[in-house]
Every structure is written in structure tokens, then in C-alpha cells.
Amino acid sequence: MSQAVTEIVRISGHAGPAPGAGLNREFHVCKLVDTTTCIGCKACEVACLEWNGYPFTETTFDNTYQTMPETAWNYWNLIKFNEHEREDGSTMLLMRKDQCMHCEDPGCLAACPADGAIVQYANGIVDFQEAHCIGCGYCITGCPFNIPKFSPAAHKVFKCTLCSDRVTQGLEPACIKACPTGCLHFGTKPEMKELAETRAKQLREHSGFADAGVYDPPGVGGTHVIYVLHDAKNPELYGGLPKDPHVPISVRLWKGPLKWIGNLALLGGLVGMAFHYMRYGPKKEQEIPADDGRRP
């Protein structure tokens, strides 16, 4: 994590592996959101605004426990609310803290055309560098979680940083610090995964939630924000959490085969034209025969 600078991975002119390299498993950071103990107090929302210096702005209130319809360019952390009626007729108030998932395989980064506008740190945080952002919005297309948001004022795109500024200083993200119920945890990915699995097992065995489980979607290589859900088989219930998120196939085609087909065609066309000119030369006008061009 923040101590990464003291950990040596490679040594020049050194026979054999660097001593200690790869031994530290506690490298990837992870945020754990236990939706089963969230009370929807929105302390994390306020802490996020406070730490990142955004004022609260006008919103759309829809008579639920949700602050606004979706996250905004200056509102990166939103408790998604759903009043869910179960098969037995009872009701559940589902609360899920929505924010950037910090994918291991980030679609925003794959789609971004601007050099250095999106970076992925070794600790797993995916961060936008607004100074390099050109405001094209391709990241909005690439994200399977509807997270990057365009600021019409700045002409740039913003999202949750997982408090990369705090984490590099050895602090936990602001939302974690503010949580009063302990439903938010921050640590290394293996630790958080273990804690989440323990909690899910507890829910399955002692609380009657047979489908309780951990949300760490493999389609995007796993995420650095993971959830404990009462019903891991229906993540959509939790404010539209996608069941099997992937970087959109069209983004993959566009940034993969299409790019190389296009570039090769471009190169081939230029070479072909040069070849044509050298082989066949210019087209020149011919003399008009004396008997042509005249009609009786």
C-alpha cells in the first residue's frame, strides 16, 4: 500500500530473485461494503463531499431514502435504495453504497483515448487525472457500472478516487472513516475477501439468508470494492448492480480488432497507392483525333 516504495521488486545486476520480492501479499487495497448492516444514514455521502470539497447541490428527491437518482460528477458516493418485497410478503429496505468499483480490468481505462487521463495504481485504485482528461466521454461508454460522470462546466469527467490521496498517506477512505455501523471496511483484498466470506457464511447459517454471498465480479477481473449481499443471486435488486458485468463487447471490438484492421488498412492503402503510382504512373490526357469532337 503506502509502503510500496520500500518494497523492492527487482534489483539491477543481481543474481537470482530480489530478496523478499513477491512475499508481501498485502498489496491490493479493497473496500468492503456490507449491505446487510447498512442503515442508509448517508454519513459516507457527506464525508465524501467534505473530503473532496464539493458543496451539496440541488437534487431530485423521489420520496425514497435515496438522495438522488444516480451518482453525479460532484457526488461520487450514493446510497442506492430499494424497497424490496420478498416472496413471503415481508419487505426489505435494501441499501447499497454505490461508487466506483475500481475494477481490476477497468473498462473506462480501456476506452480512454487521452494519454495519462486514467491510471491504475499497483494497489488497484483506478484514478482519473483530470488535467489530462479531454472530456470525450468514452469512459462513460466503457464503464459497466454507470460511474464516470461528465461535468458540463469543466468539460471533464469525474468519479470516486477511492480517496487515493488519503490512501497514499496511510489513511482509510473518507467514507470508511465516517461509517457509524461498521458496515464499511477497508484493508487488503485478501483480508476483505475473507471478512466478507465469513459474514456471508454467518448470514447463510444463522440469519436465514440462504443465498447470501460476496459480490466480486470476475467479468471485470474482480473489483477493489466488494459487497456482502443477502441475496447474491439477484444483485440487480440492490439499485441495479449488474449480475455479470463486463467491459462492453463493442468497446473490446473497437479497441481491439477494429483498431488493428483500421491501422493496417490505412498503411496498406498508402503503400498500395505508392506502388500503383510507381507501377502505372500518372494518367495523362490524350490528343483529340482530328475526326473526333465534331458532330455533323
Add this chain to the structure above:
Amino acid sequence: MRSNVASRSASASHEDDMILRYTLGERLNHWFGALTYAYLLITGLAFWSPYFFWLAALVGGGSTARFWHPWFGLAFSASLFWMFKDWRQDMRVDNSDRAWGRVISNYIRNEDDKLPPTTRFNYGQKLFFWGMCYSVILLLLSGVALWYTEALPWSLRYVRYTAILIHASVAFITIGLFLIHVYMSAILEKGSLASMIHGKVTAAWAWTFHRIWYDDLRGASRSKQ
């Protein structure tokens, strides 16, 4: 029609005289379209691949390029619409064009005397024209979705997914058409580039490359005399 307008200047003239091929309006619009397309090409390639991102620096950087690219797209579309208005009659594809297309290999080998005579525009030019017209419609539709991509709600995200593929693929089709067009007119066919600047071609040029058009002009001028 326009070719008759062009013929008037050629009327009562000697064969070696120049023939008006493009009116001032056609030429101005052509170069307006060419310049806006060049801007779209430079900025579009910058957004296309990291290996071309440096191109954005030529026109003021990535943010500036992103801001202006859609507006230039509108300007180029307007230019192309004007060309459509001017040329769609002369660009009609008929059976003689298809016959020309079947022996296009002669054209590629510069054996133009083995080709059927052509009207004001040959089949290749017509394909270029219609290719650009249809491409611009697709680029415009997909472009609007990318211009205000953030305004599309999450439920319509498939519009975005489709638009990026359409925009990039069709843009590459136009790049291919554009390269062939520039190569043929500026490098390959002597006299073409000049005709788009001062508007005129020699009678021999017209006779060589667009004989039906040439005959029509001569016939029209003769009937006037």
C-alpha cells in the same frame, strides 16, 4: 443543368480552349468540405489511437479537439449536403456506369482508351460521392450520440455501444475513400487538381476522361451556333 451552364463558356470556342468543369460555388464548397474533413481526420485519428494522439497537439490539444470535432462534423455535413444538391443529377449511376465498373481493371492500369466513355463523372467518382453521402448520414447519427454521450440515460447505453463502433468503422471507410480521392485527383490524374482550383480543364482532358460529357458540351455549343 449545370453542365449546360459550363458549356456556355465553352461555346463558340476552339477545341484547344479550356472548358469550365466546376463553377466557383462548387469549388468553394469543395474546399470548405476538404478543410473541414482534414480537421475531422486529424482530430478523429487522435481520438482513435494513442499512436495518433499527438495529432491533437497540432490543433490545440485534446480538449480543444474534442470541443470542435463535432462542430466541424456539422460543417462538413453541410458541405456534403450542398454537394448532394449540386451534383446528385450528374452522379446518377446507370447501366453504362456498371459496364465501366466491370472493366475497372483497365482504369487501374491507366488503359483509359479501353473503357466505355463516361459522363461528367465516372463510376469511381460516383461511388466516392455516394459512399461519402451515406457515410456522413451514419457519422452524423452516431456522432450526435457521442457528442452528448453523457446525456444518454443508462437504459439507452446500447446506443453508445453501437455508436462508437459505427462512428469508427464508417470513419475508416471515408478515410479509404478520401485517400483514393486525394491520390487520384492530386497525384494520378494530371489536370484534376487544377480544375478544382481555377475550375477549367482542357478540351483534351475532357475528351480523354469524360467523353460523353465532352460530346454533350460540344453538341450543345454546336446547336447554339
